[in-house]
Amino acid sequence: VEDGDRDLARDLVSPLHPADIADLLELTPSDRRGEVAAALGDLVGAEVLSELNDYVRDDLLDALEPQQVADFAAELDTDDAVAMIEDMEAADQQAVLDALDPEDRAAIESALSYPEESAGRLMQRDLVAVPEHMTVGQVIDYLRDNRDLTTDFWEIFVVDEAHKPIGTCQLSWILTCPRSIAMADVMKREQTLIPVDMDQEEVALRFQKYALISAAVVDASGRLVGMITVDDIVHIIAEEAGEDILRLSGAGEGDINQPILEAVRTRLSWLVVNLGTAVLAASVVGFFQETISKYVVLAVLMPIVSGMGGNAGTQTMAVAVRALATNQLTSSNTLRQIVREFRIASANGTALGILIGIAVGLIYGNPDLGLVIAIAMLINNLVAGLAGILVPVTLDRFNIDPAVSSAVFVTTLTDVMGFFSFLGLATVWGL
Amino acid sequence: VEDGDRDLARDLVSPLHPADIADLLELTPSDRRGEVAAALGDLVGAEVLSELNDYVRDDLLDALEPQQVADFAAELDTDDAVAMIEDMEAADQQAVLDALDPEDRAAIESALSYPEESAGRLMQRDLVAVPEHMTVGQVIDYLRDNRDLTTDFWEIFVVDEAHKPIGTCQLSWILTCPRSIAMADVMKREQTLIPVDMDQEEVALRFQKYALISAAVVDASGRLVGMITVDDIVHIIAEEAGEDILRLSGAGEGDINQPILEAVRTRLSWLVVNLGTAVLAASVVGFFQETISKYVVLAVLMPIVSGMGGNAGTQTMAVAVRALATNQLTSSNTLRQIVREFRIASANGTALGILIGIAVGLIYGNPDLGLVIAIAMLINNLVAGLAGILVPVTLDRFNIDPAVSSAVFVTTLTDVMGFFSFLGLATVWGL
Numbered sequence: 001v002e003d004g005d006r007d008l009a010r011d012l013v014s015p016l017h018p019a020d021i022a023d024l025l026e027l028t029p030s031d032r033r034g035e036v037a038a039a040l041g042d043l044v045g046a047e048v049l050s051e052l053n054d055y056v057r058d059d060l061l062d063a064l065e066p067q068q069v070a071d072f073a074a075e076l077d078t079d080d081a082v083a084m085i086e087d088m089e090a091a092d093q094q095a096v097l098d099a100l101d102p103e104d105r106a107a108i109e110s111a112l113s114y115p116e117e118s119a120g121r122l123m124q125r126d127l128v129a130v131p132e133h134m135t136v137g138q139v140i141d142y143l144r145d146n147r148d149l150t151t152d153f154w155e156i157f158v159v160d161e162a163h164k165p166i167g168t169c170q171l172s173w174i175l176t177c178p179r180s181i182a183m184a185d186v187m188k189r190e191q192t193l194i195p196v197d198m199d200q201e202e203v204a205l206r207f208q209k210y211a212l213i214s215a216a217v218v219d220a221s222g223r224l225v226g227m228i229t230v231d232d233i234v235h236i237i238a239e240e241a242g243e244d245i246l247r248l249s250g251a252g253e254g255d256i257n258q259p260i261l262e263a264v265r266t267r268l269s270w271l272v273v274n275l276g277t278a279v280l281a282a283s284v285v286g287f288f289q290e291t292i293s294k295y296v297v298l299a300v301l302m303p304i305v306s307g308m309g310g311n312a313g314t315q316t317m318a319v320a321v322r323a324l325a326t327n328q329l330t331s332s333n334t335l336r337q338i339v340r341e342f343r344i345a346s347a348n349g350t351a352l353g354i355l356i357g358i359a360v361g362l363i364y365g366n367p368d369l370g371l372v373i374a375i376a377m378l379i380n381n382l383v384a385g386l387a388g389i390l391v392p393v394t395l396d397r398f399n400i401d402p403a404v405s406s407a408v409f410v411t412t413l414t415d416v417m418g419f420f421s422f423l424g425l426a427t428v429w430g431l
Numbered sequence: 432v433e434d435g436d437r438d439l440a441r442d443l444v445s446p447l448h449p450a451d452i453a454d455l456l457e458l459t460p461s462d463r464r465g466e467v468a469a470a471l472g473d474l475v476g477a478e479v480l481s482e483l484n485d486y487v488r489d490d491l492l493d494a495l496e497p498q499q500v501a502d503f504a505a506e507l508d509t510d511d512a513v514a515m516i517e518d519m520e521a522a523d524q525q526a527v528l529d530a531l532d533p534e535d536r537a538a539i540e541s542a543l544s545y546p547e548e549s550a551g552r553l554m555q556r557d558l559v560a561v562p563e564h565m566t567v568g569q570v571i572d573y574l575r576d577n578r579d580l581t582t583d584f585w586e587i588f589v590v591d592e593a594h595k596p597i598g599t600c601q602l603s604w605i606l607t608c609p610r611s612i613a614m615a616d617v618m619k620r621e622q623t624l625i626p627v628d629m630d631q632e633e634v635a636l637r638f639q640k641y642a643l644i645s646a647a648v649v650d651a652s653g654r655l656v657g658m659i660t661v662d663d664i665v666h667i668i669a670e671e672a673g674e675d676i677l678r679l680s681g682a683g684e685g686d687i688n689q690p691i692l693e694a695v696r697t698r699l700s701w702l703v704v705n706l707g708t709a710v711l712a713a714s715v716v717g718f719f720q721e722t723i724s725k726y727v728v729l730a731v732l733m734p735i736v737s738g739m740g741g742n743a744g745t746q747t748m749a750v751a752v753r754a755l756a757t758n759q760l761t762s763s764n765t766l767r768q769i770v771r772e773f774r775i776a777s778a779n780g781t782a783l784g785i786l787i788g789i790a791v792g793l794i795y796g797n798p799d800l801g802l803v804i805a806i807a808m809l810i811n812n813l814v815a816g817l818a819g820i821l822v823p824v825t826l827d828r829f830n831i832d833p834a835v836s837s838a839v840f841v842t843t844l845t846d847v848m849g850f851f852s853f854l855g856l857a858t859v860w861g862l
Contacts (some may be wrong), residue, residue, distance in 0.1 A: 086702040171602035211662035241672030249749035278735040299730035318680035424769035
């Protein structure tokens with residue numbers, strides 16, 4: 001479509017929502033993206049950029065002058081502007097900041113002073129806060145008279161003299177009340193305040209748990225400094241939940257737009273770690289070479305025991321990682337969950353052991369071999385079940401993201417124990 | 432805390448938010464939950480029930496009379512009431528419906544008539560819709576005069592005579608406008624309409640993409656029949672993204688509250704399928720027993736090749752499954768992604784092959800063995816990379832959830848090809 005005919009392309013794209021234009025750019029091959037963006041000209045505005053996938057946006061921003069980026073940033077809410085420039089290299093970022101007018105620069109620099117992925121970076125400063133003695137009618141008049149206020153808000157915050165939030169008021173409550181009622185009588189006093197340094201994952205869980213539309217952000221002294229709205233949180237919930245699957249598999253945070261070299265680097269470093277553990281597991285087999293050379297069938301069967309342990313461990317681990325990420329697994333029920341996983345592993349291990357034991361006993365006409373593989377299967381399932389929950393829980397206790405590191409420990413354990421239990425038993429049994 | 436001293440327990444719990452009371456019940460061991468709920472009495476109200484984990488709620492509802500459940504359902508919005516009773520057994524559900532007053536029953540029955548996990552089940556019927564000729568002032572007066580309207584709404588829908596939505600208006604726009612302006616001039620005409628039979632996953636993606644707070648639900652003829660608000664969508668986004676990690680690992684949809692027997696059944700059925708594929712992979716090893724018996728070291732090294740393929744395949748698969756779930760991977764860029772994964776796999780396979788090849792060559796003083804394992808490693812990485820994207824994409828084309836079924840195909844392929852390439856090459860090489 002984009003070949004040569006710029007006007008046609010612009011006509012086709014102009015009625016689209018910025019999010020759709022962003023999708024279109026993402027679907028364009030990376031080597032032609034700059035060209036397409038240039039052809040679309042001002043249709044690729046600040047909103048489109050803020051909707052773009054991080055990798056794709058960084059790619060396009062690299063081609064722009066600092067002044068152009070600054071113009072885009074000035075059009076956006078603080079939180080979106082920060083999201084746009086926070087991953088730029090320090091020098092480029094400084095150049096953009098220098099090109100901003102002082103007010104926007106101050107807002108963005110202040111946001112950047114908060115840690116990455118904290119509430120301070122997510123919040124916007126434009127909000128509506130009123131004292132509690134105002135009546136509904138006064139608030140409406142104030143809003144009508146101050147047209148330079150943001151129009152993107154869903155709740156009004158009621159604050160005391162020290163600018164500390166004391167209540168929240170949905171706009172629908174204001175609209176359904178007579179003008180004479182005081183805000184103090186309309187607002188809800190129970191509110192969920194977000195500390196400015198709270199991690200975004202925790203913020204997302206609060207929004208989810210209390211079904212929030214917006215929430216007040218407060219600094220260390222409890223003063224209202226900003227507001228977070230649910231539309232920004234929705235992205236984070238999706239990202240955080242989706243990231244775990246990538247991390248657990250060792251693909252880092254890489255989506256399909258990640259540059260190839262970066263994808264190779266992330267994945268390869270994980271694979272090299274796994275190579276180390278695979279060699280460790282193989283060395284266990286090495287101990288039993290003599291047993292194997294006497295009875296080669298053992299080599300045929302051993303991957304079944306280790307592999308099944310890996311599968312069972314991955315199941316438990318996925319459940320545990322999810323439960324940790326959603327705060328369902330806490331110190332108060334960990335022991336109960338460990339017992340639960342042990343019982344599940346016992347049941348599954350027994351069933352699988354009997355199944356494979358009978359099959360192997362019959363196929364190879366060797367009941368002892370059947371018994372050995374059955375017992376090894378049960379042992380390895382128990383190891384898998386326990387490791388599947390103990391490893392993530394332990395990592396979590398040490399503040400290590402269980403999604404990132406659990407898999408390597410769990411599969412190493414199930415590989416090592418799979419080989420060791422099966423080949424060890426076979427040796428002791430004198431097979 | 433709960434032992435004997437009911438009053439103390441009630442005093443401690445009563446200031447909590449319903450979502451916190453729900454958390455507390457979830458953390459209570461399942462065999463004591465009924466007792467604790469009884470002790471808390473009316474503190475465990477409709478809102479607490481609607482916040483509970485599905486498994487925990489079903490457990491508690493089982494102990495209640497239909498009339499009690501009906502009383503709870505009557506207190507809730509239609510969507511929450513439907514969520515509460517939709518998983519009950521048909522007879523129990525009917526008993527609850529019979530106990531409801533006719534109006535609530537009609538609303539819930541109508542919601543239940545839509546497919547599970549569709550927009551029709553998520554929407555609430557209470558909304559504010561006005562004709563476009565009304566002015567801002569008239570709308571405010573209408574809202575003030577009709578106090579029986581819902582107060583939980585964030586946008587007002589503007590409809591034509593046929594009750595078809597023609598625009599949406601944020602409450603903040605109404606509050607910041609003079610009374611005399613017509614709704615037609617305040618509302619936004621571009622709106623995201625949700626068909627009543629749309630799948631909830633698709634609804635969630637729309638909310639995410641267009642940063643919606645609420646959206647109009649329309650029937651087949653385009654008439655406004657309900658509204659979905661973002662607070663209900665937040666749960667779905669988290670669930671859908673979180674489910675993929677569980678499905679991919681073969682743990683079904685089971686969270687830590689799933690009854691043990693159900694967990695055993697779900698996981699065991701998956702493990703039995705995997706046992707079948709493990710036996711298949713082992714049978715490949717069986718072909719090469721003679722080669723192994725001549726050179727037992729092959730048995731030591733073969734799990735490295737198969738295992739590393741499994742790891743690489745899982746990485747690619749996780750990225751592909753996520754990209755499919757978030758609509759990033761479409762028919763227009765599939766080919767490009769396949770090429771991308773092939774290039775990543777070539778790079779990683781070459782690096783890993785060289786690494787393990789040199790190590791094995793040196794350790795066993797056998798350059799041929801090193802070369803064989805290096806080539807096998809490269810081949811299996813390529814198989815893993817291609818299978819990791821082709822399997823999910825193909826399943827998706829056939830409308831099979833790639834998260835559920837991809838892993839078994841991919842790991843079977845990497846196991847089989849790992850053993851076959853390594854042992855096959857070793858045989859041909861005459862090791």
